[in-house]
Amino acid sequence: MKAFQFKLQTLLRKREIDEKELLAQLVNLKKLLNDEIKKLMDIKELMNQNFNELRKLKKGKISIEHIQIHETYIKSLENQIKEQQQKVIEARIAVESKNKEFIKASKKRKVIEKYKERCFKKYQHENLLEEYNFQDEFAVLGHNRKNIGSFGLNKFKNDGLKEKV
Secondary structure (H helix, E strand, O other), X not given: OOOOOOOOHHHHHHHHHHHHHHHHHHHHHHHHHHHHHHHHHHHHHHHHHHHHHHHHHHHOOOOHHHHHHHHHHHHHHHHHHHHHHHHHHHHHHHHHHHHHHHHHHHHHHHXXXXXXXXXXXXXXXXXXXXXXXXXXXXXXXXXXXXXXXXXXXHHHHHHHHHHHO
């Protein structure tokens, strides 16, 4: 009985490697997305702090120049927020795209694995049938030997008795 060999094992290995590479890329893109979201949150937090500081300054005596500096800084933070929001959107799009690629690669690998399982079951079934046929043949041969052996002995016994008489 020879060992099971899957004819498409090389293709299956390639699909597994492709899937692992896409998964690694997806993980990296998700990390990048999380980093971009964190940067956005940090900029928003900085802007809130500057708003609160500006409110406190407006309650007291402060020069117009100082207020203008804070407002200019807040406007630059608003621009940074818009830019960072765009980076977050781009990162989300990249994650979604890579996720779709990963899902496709995963499905391709699973198709080949299912085919491998069916081939293995077929191999097992054929081996089982071969084993049953071998056992049947062996039983038939054993039965025939037993019958031939007893038939031959009876014939010789009967032949020997007739000659003596």
